[in-house]
Amino acid sequence: MVQQHNSLQKQLLVDTLELCPGIADVNSGIKKVLIVFDDVNESSQLASLLGKNDQFGSGSRIIVTTRDKHVLNALGVDGFYKPSRLNNVQSLQLLSIHAFRIIFPPEDYVSISKKIVSVTFGIPLALEVIGSFLSDKVLWIDTLKKLKNIPDFEVQKKLSISYEALNYEQQQIFLDIACFFVGMDKTYVSYMWDGCDYNPEKEINVLCLMSLVKIGDDNLLRMHHQLRDLGREIVRQESFKNPGYRSRLWNHKEALDILEGRRGTEKVEALSLHFELRPERKPRFTSGK
Incomplete structure (x- = not known):
């Protein structure tokens, strides 16, 4: 986990330097920056990414969105904003x-x-x-x-x-996105749905019209975290106590335990594995559909 956080911190610094081409390295100048961390659920993630407070220039702003106030308390955040509901x-x-x-x-x-x-x-x-x-x-x-x-x-x-209210294909694509494909390129993922004899272009368009999925300008699949949680909860309810009887396994530890313990069943259609010892590799996705 430490190695993964170090890699993320390095990427953050590299991206910052690219936005400030006049800086050759981290120590050659400290700039005022605006950084947004979205949907953070562990304070250790931010602690590893941000490091010491003096690496950002005076006037810098760091915005964190989270559903767990304890994340902010652990970091000693002195101010937070809770959005009010609409009138x-x-x-x-x-x-x-x-x-x-x-x-x-x-x-x-x-x-x-x-x-x-x-x-x-x-x-x-x-x-x-x-x-x-x-x-x-x-x-x-x-x-x-x-x-x-x-x-x-x-x-x-x-x-x-x-x-x-969705038809079968739309539901399956919704669950696939919620479990595996948030943040992934729609074109790349559609090849898999084509292989399942779905009509991804048509069905994703329906999901977008119903505001269940969004497509960013970068063609990446987006989904509100509450909708993602809804999809994962639907899959979890397929077998609350035994992950080996669920259609999708998105949690690396659960998927690995199922494989090592040979406790998988024919109900498992897809699983995702990520090996932290090889951080340069993308998560491996296997579909049995």
């Missing part, structure tokens, strides 16, 4: 933008739109995903009934309504 007006606008592509719902949809807003509790991701899903008029009343039965804090269950 009813903002929620209605966001829902309308994704459902109708306009800032306010059509007159015959205003009433039910407000009811949808009242049970999504100002959660932007839920409003975006559900709004995109509700492009079909017949789904509105049924979706409202389902949302009313889901408690405020169970965001994943609210999001799962959209997942359940």
